[in-house]
Structure formats: C-alpha cells, structure tokens
Amino acid sequence: MVTILQQPIVSDFILPFLLIFFLVFGILMKTKIFGDKNPQLNAFIAFIVGLVFVAAIEPKLIVENLVLTLTVAIVVVFIILLLWGFVAGEGGLKFENAPNALKWFVGIVFVIFALAALLWATGAQGGFFDFLFRQGWSSDFWTNFAFLAVIIIALVVVLKKN
Numbered sequence: 001m002v003t004i005l006q007q008p009i010v011s012d013f014i015l016p017f018l019l020i021f022f023l024v025f026g027i028l029m030k031t032k033i034f035g036d037k038n039p040q041l042n043a044f045i046a047f048i049v050g051l052v053f054v055a056a057i058e059p060k061l062i063v064e065n066l067v068l069t070l071t072v073a074i075v076v077v078f079i080i081l082l083l084w085g086f087v088a089g090e091g092g093l094k095f096e097n098a099p100n101a102l103k104w105f106v107g108i109v110f111v112i113f114a115l116a117a118l119l120w121a122t123g124a125q126g127g128f129f130d131f132l133f134r135q136g137w138s139s140d141f142w143t144n145f146a147f148l149a150v151i152i153i154a155l156v157v158v159l160k161k162n
Helices: 008-031 039-055 057-088 100-122 127-133 138-161
Strands: none
Touching: 008 039, 008 057, 039 057, 057 100, 127 138
16 A cells, blocks of 8 residues: 555655755754854755755756665664674773784674675675575585684684693
C-alpha cells in the first residue's frame, strides 16, 4: 500500500525543498550575514532559495543522488563505530601503548569488514563472493586456512613469551 510519504510530490519536491530551506536557513542564522535581530528575513531568503532550487531539475537530481550516497556512507561509518564500541567496551580501548602493527591490523580488519558489508548490501560483489565461498574447493580451503591461522597465532604467542 502506498502512503503519502511515497508520493512523487513528497520525494521530488517537498523533501528537497525542506533540505535546502533548512540548510540555507541554518547557514544564514549561523553566519549572521543579515544580522541576528531579524530571523524572518533569513527564513524568507531560505524559502526563496529552496523554491528556486526545486524548480531547477539538474541540481535537484544531483542532490538526490548525493543524499542517497551520503546516507549509505553514514550508515557504514555508524556500523564501524558500533563495532568499535563493542570491541572497546565502556571504558574504551586505549591504543597509546599498543604496537603499531596491532593498530594497523585492527584498522585494516575494520576497513575490510566495512567494504565487504557495503559490497554485500549493494549487491555489487557479484562473482567475487561466489568465487571465494561457493566453489567445490572453498570449504576445504577455508578450513585449512583457519587451521593454519590458529597454528600461526599460537606459535607467535608461545615464541613471544620465550
């Protein structure tokens, strides 16, 4: 069932107008170009700029596409920060004394996870994940890889203690 918020008038005109109106109004209020005693003038100018913006097709399409891309980027950054919070706990991770290799490793793992999640969410991964995980040889390979990784980590831990 289609709601009022899914109508083209809302998504093509009202939402872009409100976005530009509030951005311009906020910028005018913060910079105080026309003074801070007359917010009605700032609102009127923002209203006119919003109407002119909605009337032009090309800038509106660019902003719509930009908003979609930035929304996905914000969600990806939020997920990375959420994972970081789960790892860090309430006190937070203090990496001042950590070795640089550990800092790089944690950063690379987070970036790889974020890129994999983004590829999966957009459906752009195509044959890459199929090649890695849905072949006849992939289950044996990943089992052996995990086994070797555990052995290498155990050796590193044991040799570091000695």
